[in-house]
Amino acid sequence: MLRALALSVRQLGDRAILAVLLKSVALTLLIFALLGTGVYFGFGWMLARIGWNAASTSLVAAAGALILAVFGGLVMFRAVALAVVGFFAEDVVAAVERRHYPARAASAVPPSAWRGLRIGLRSALRAVLYNLLALPLYLALLITAVGAPMVFLIVNGLLIGKDLQQMVVARHDAVLDNAPERPKPPEKIAPVPRFVLGLAAAAGLGIPFINLIVPVIAAAMATHMIHGPRSGRTVTQ
Template structure:
């Protein structure tokens, strides 16, 4: 197991791994941008009931603040989610280079399974961070 870990660490600068990391980073930023955009439209809708001029500027300012806080706290959780969707690509790259006989017979999991594993990992990471939040606050 440790041998496989060291082989995969040694392969971090492989082209396939770097493309995967770029894809994960880009999709994470895209999801955060979509979350920020959705937050803005939700706030415009909420502020339209309370403010006379649709609350566009107030909604935008509030959405920016919420989006920045969300990005600061949830970036890792969202990245874990996205990475788990494509985790088999890392396995494929390592197997192809170091275990070619096994790579030929390997059957990749579906993206639905990757999505399920990613969601479970993200929820687990979020739960652990929420449990540790009081400790984080005490250490500040």
């Protein structure tokens, strides 16, 4: 895993990776800006309809936008960031495979944009759903100070690890379905390393500014962990 991290960070200067990073950060921030604006004006419209005065309306609308920002920082940012990177993951995985695993790159069939979008949306919906289901547990553990964050990281680590693996495997599932001579399918990440990868990504997504590049690095790491030396394939540095 340390090798995967070192190679992933080293490749951040790759033009293809930089392009994904810029697009994913810009789109993630745009989504949150639109959500915040929508919440502010939505609350304002709703409160005006029930007869609140203008000062109270603005105050409550601003509070609603702030609550969304806090919830977004805890849950929604992870969901949105992974959904966005899920859509662009093909470019990240392809760049890593071209540089380090050319045989895998040659045999891959890129998933369609629609499939990439579905993978990203499923990832986001799972994150929101499971975190909402775990919300009572988070609230019950708030008094322990560390219990809620630990459970939060465990839940999201499991989800993110699985999502990152799927981003890589998607390029090779299409090969298995369509190729006349089926190549050996890519090895999946063992459960424990996959969870550790997801846990590290979940923790990184909670750090301001660092969380903007974590999804891209995590997707690259998942590619290395699936195609790495343990499978016996030749690896280039």
